Structure formats: structure tokens, C-alpha cells
Amino acid sequence: MSNEGRSYTLRIWRQKNRNTPGKLVDYKVTNISPGSSFLEMLDLLNEDLVAKGEEAIAFDNDCREGICGMCSLTINGIPHGPERRTTVCQLHMRKFEDGAVITIEPFRAKPFPIVKDLVVDRSAFDRIIQAGGFISVRTGGVPDANAIAIPKDVADVAMDAAACIGCGACVAACKNSSAMLFTSAKASQLNRLPQGQAEKDRRVLLMISQLDKEGFGSCTNYGECQAVCPKGITLDHIAKMHRDYAVASFKNVFGKVL
Amino acid sequence: MNGILRLLKSSVGKKYLMAITGTILALFVLGHMLGNLQYFFDARWINAYAHHLQHLPYGLLWVVRAVLFTTIVIHIVVGVLLTLHNVQARPGYEVEGTVQASLGSRTMIWTGLVLLAFATFHIFHYTVKNVQDFSSIPEVNYISSVTPEGLPVVETETVITPDGNGIIRPVATPNVQAIMKTGFSVTGYSLFYIFAVGMLMLHLSHGVSSVFQTLGLRNEVWRYKLNCLAWLYAVAVFAGFASIPVSVLIGKL
Numbered sequence A: 001m002s003n004e005g006r007s008y009t010l011r012i013w014r015q016k017n018r019n020t021p022g023k024l025v026d027y028k029v030t031n032i033s034p035g036s037s038f039l040e041m042l043d044l045l046n047e048d049l050v051a052k053g054e055e056a057i058a059f060d061n062d063c064r065e066g067i068c069g070m071c072s073l074t075i076n077g078i079p080h081g082p083e084r085r086t087t088v089c090q091l092h093m094r095k096f097e098d099g100a101v102i103t104i105e106p107f108r109a110k111p112f113p114i115v116k117d118l119v120v121d122r123s124a125f126d127r128i129i130q131a132g133g134f135i136s137v138r139t140g141g142v143p144d145a146n147a148i149a150i151p152k153d154v155a156d157v158a159m160d161a162a163a164c165i166g167c168g169a170c171v172a173a174c175k176n177s178s179a180m181l182f183t184s185a186k187a188s189q190l191n192r193l194p195q196g197q198a199e200k201d202r203r204v205l206l207m208i209s210q211l212d213k214e215g216f217g218s219c220t221n222y223g224e225c226q227a228v229c230p231k232g233i234t235l236d237h238i239a240k241m242h243r244d245y246a247v248a249s250f251k252n253v254f255g256k257v258l
Numbered sequence B: 001m002n003g004i005l006r007l008l009k010s011s012v013g014k015k016y017l018m019a020i021t022g023t024i025l026a027l028f029v030l031g032h033m034l035g036n037l038q039y040f041f042d043a044r045w046i047n048a049y050a051h052h053l054q055h056l057p058y059g060l061l062w063v064v065r066a067v068l069f070t071t072i073v074i075h076i077v078v079g080v081l082l083t084l085h086n087v088q089a090r091p092g093y094e095v096e097g098t099v100q101a102s103l104g105s106r107t108m109i110w111t112g113l114v115l116l117a118f119a120t121f122h123i124f125h126y127t128v129k130n131v132q133d134f135s136s137i138p139e140v141n142y143i144s145s146v147t148p149e150g151l152p153v154v155e156t157e158t159v160i161t162p163d164g165n166g167i168i169r170p171v172a173t174p175n176v177q178a179i180m181k182t183g184f185s186v187t188g189y190s191l192f193y194i195f196a197v198g199m200l201m202l203h204l205s206h207g208v209s210s211v212f213q214t215l216g217l218r219n220e221v222w223r224y225k226l227n228c229l230a231w232l233y234a235v236a237v238f239a240g241f242a243s244i245p246v247s248v249l250i251g252k253l
């Protein structure tokens, strides 16, 4: 691999604010090290823009180590770009050939309104969590670590679900802008564990109704969400959510859950 | 009541409806296809089969028709509602990318609408029979069974003539095999049928596996197996249906 700087044509979505229509604007970047990350490449471009007196491109980011879920760019139509199981902050320029044209858009979905340029408002996710993605326990002393026995395989699956960083790539990739992968992971991490049982039925009913209220689409089982998820969350969790929702609805029809 | 309303209003509840009605329809097309294959046997097979279906006891024919009609109406109405909602939720990209969503999954509404158009045509063509003139095809006597020597036993019925006398005469039944052959010998119709069952194949290639996911009966291991199974199912249904018009077309050469 050559270490010489590479050049790219970037076609970046610029949008002043929520209410102004945006458009793709072309930028040239040169002398980019293959070892630099995608966001570092954007930093360099922004430095150039600022030096020229132009407005910097707004994009979300925070940890830059793939754990916070803030970075949210759609690269050539694919959220988080071409590399599987990688957030865009962990994506490197060596994945892009010298001279490539790269289109960068925000995570698009109606329930994720654009705030500015590549920054979208993902607070719809917070409201889904507020609807049921928690357990209501009184905090007290720290419980003994092994006071509740949980089989290893159950704990593993719950842990896999808990790996979700809530970035929203699943919604951005879904051709229906469905939030089922996110919602199911957040429900699953609790529903699978003994601590989550008490509120399991309420949880799925309320989270799904919030998800519908936010205007996310429904799941058509495309599998695009799983394909782009940087944390490898699988459709298994959605299947579990579908099961749990059926049981909860049944109980809610014949008894009273809510 | 509140619970039912909540369920039906929710996106997941609507998906359950799609999965349940989709399963009924998928089983129906398989049964329909298997029934049709009797076309390739002696004419008595499919004619007797058609006769039986037309003369089910207790008005069951209309029960089956009513169930199928309700099923398809629910499937279409809910399918269209979901699709409209999904289109609304998605603003779209300047550059669209697809990582792995299958062609079948991305065209459900279009293949579905083709099926709707086709089913409508198909019912006028072969059930109502007012698309093409089949009246010149003579009816045949309904054969209920065969003697051990292989001789046909002709079913008879008693009819009361206008002058009040009862006469016994053979039961006449449409020659379904000849009607199918006449219908499919119009190349345009045959090609349309083959195209439509091709669309059905695409619809089923996603649908049959998707049902399991919607009902929560699938995991990472079974997902890939079910995807293969769905394709097998879809291809079998396609091959079975298409074989009849194809054989008629080949016969014309």
C-alpha cells in the first residue's frame, strides 16, 4: 500500500437548517493519508474551508472509537460506509481508491429531521427508550453479583443486544425507515433477563406505540439494518420483539396490561 | 376492545395480518397449482376435480370463496396502507445504496399489484368465462368412478321436465381440460399467465420466509435455510403453474 496522499472528490450534503432545502456540493481534497480516518479527512477539509472563510461542514461525532454512536454519515448510499461492522469514525481512507468520488449524506429518515448539513436530530430514539426501555427498580445497596442466576447463553444474547450504540444506522439504511432493529435490541436486552420480566409486556406495547407515533416505517424484513449495524445486532432481536409483542397483545386483549 | 384496537393500529399488528393472510394465500396457490397439474392426466381427472369443487356440499364453495375474498381484501388493504406509510417515512437519498435486500423484498407492492390485476383477469377468464368464448366446447358426461375393468361409470341425475315427468340423464360437466387448452392457445394470454406466475414467484421468494420473521419464528440459523426454502417453494409454484401454458404453447409449434 502506498503511503502517498490520495485525492478525492467529495459530494457533500449542505443544508442550512431544518426548513431550508439542501443540496449536494462538490469539494476536492488532496494529500489525504490512507491511514487517516474518514472523519479526520473531513476535519482537514473543514480546516481548509475555515481558512478560506467558508462555513465548516457540520457533522456529528464524539468518541471516535466506535462506542458512542454519534457519528452518522451515509457514504455512497450506505450508512457508516462500505466496511461491515464499523462506525464511520473507525473507517479509514485506505478503503477508498485514489481519485474516487464519494457522496456523503446525513442519516436520512422522516423521524430524523436534519439539523444542519450532516447532523440529524435522533431524539426520537430517546423517546422510544423513555416509553419502555428501562426497568423501574428502587435503587438501594449494590446487589450481590451472583444473587440472580442467569444462564450464560441468555446473558450472552442479552449482552449482544446491549451492544447497540443507538447510532440510527439501521433506520438510515432501512428502505422503510423502520426503527425495529434499534427498538428490538433495546427491548431484548431487558426482556431476556430476569430483571426485565416484570415489565416485559408493558415495555413492548409502549415502545412499539411510541415507535409508530414517531413516524418510523414498519419492518418488511429486508435485512438492510443488520447489514449496516456497526455492532452486529441481528434480526433475531426483531423476531423476538414480534413474538413478545404478540404475547403482550394477547394478554392485553383478554386481560389488562396497560 | 381497547387491546384489539391498539393491536390493529400498530405497525406490528398490521404485519401480523399480512403474515396470516399471506400464509393462507401462499397455501392456496400451492393447492391450486397441485390441482391444476391434473391437466396432464386423463381429462377425467381434472374434469372430475372441477366438478367436485363446483358441487361441494353445504354451500362450502361459497364459504371458501368468501374466506379467500376476505383474506385477499385484508392482504391488499393492509399491504397498501403499510407501503404508503413506509414510503412516507423515507425521504430518500441522492445516492441509493442496497447492501443485501433481495429483489423480491424490494418489489412486494409491485408484484402484489400485478397479482391483483392478474387475479381479476383470471377470474373473468376461467370462472365467469366472459373474456373468451368457450361455449363451442361441448360439455362432457360426468364420470364418477371407474369399474375394476377400467370402464367409466357415468353419473346420472333425475330432472323434472316441464310436462312434469322425471327423466334420468347423464350429468353434464364442462370439459375443463379442453377449456384450459383453448384458453392457453391464445399466445398473448399464455404469456400473460406465465409473466404473472413469475411475479408470484418473486412475491413468494420473499414472502414465504418473511412470514416466519413476522411471526417471530426465525433465528440466525433458520433465516438462511428459510430463505432457501422460500425460493424452493416459489420456484415449485411457478414451475407447476407455468408448465400448463408452456405445454400448450409448445404443442402449437
Ligand code: HEM
Pocket: A218, A219, A220, A221, B015, B018, B019, B020, B021, B022, B023, B025, B026, B027, B029, B075, B076, B079, B080, B082, B083, B108, B109, B111, B112, B113, B115, B116, B203, B204, B206, B207, B208, B210, B211, B212, B214, B215
Ligand atoms: C396469491 C397472491 C398472494 C400471495 C400468495 C401473497 C403472499 C404474501 C406473503 C406470504 C407475504 C409475506 C408477509 C410477511 O411479510 O409476513 C406477502 C407480503 C406482501 N404482499 Fe402479498 N400475496 C399475494 C397477493 C398480494 C397482492 C394482490 C398484493 C397487492 C397489494 C400484495 C401485497 C403485498 C405486500 C405489499 C406485502 C409486504 C407487506 C410488508 O411486509 O409490509 N400481495 N404476500
Ligand code: FES
Pocket: A060, A061, A062, A063, A064, A065, A066, A067, A068, A069, A070, A071, A087, A088, A089, A090
Ligand atoms: S464518534 Fe463515537 S461511535 Fe463514531
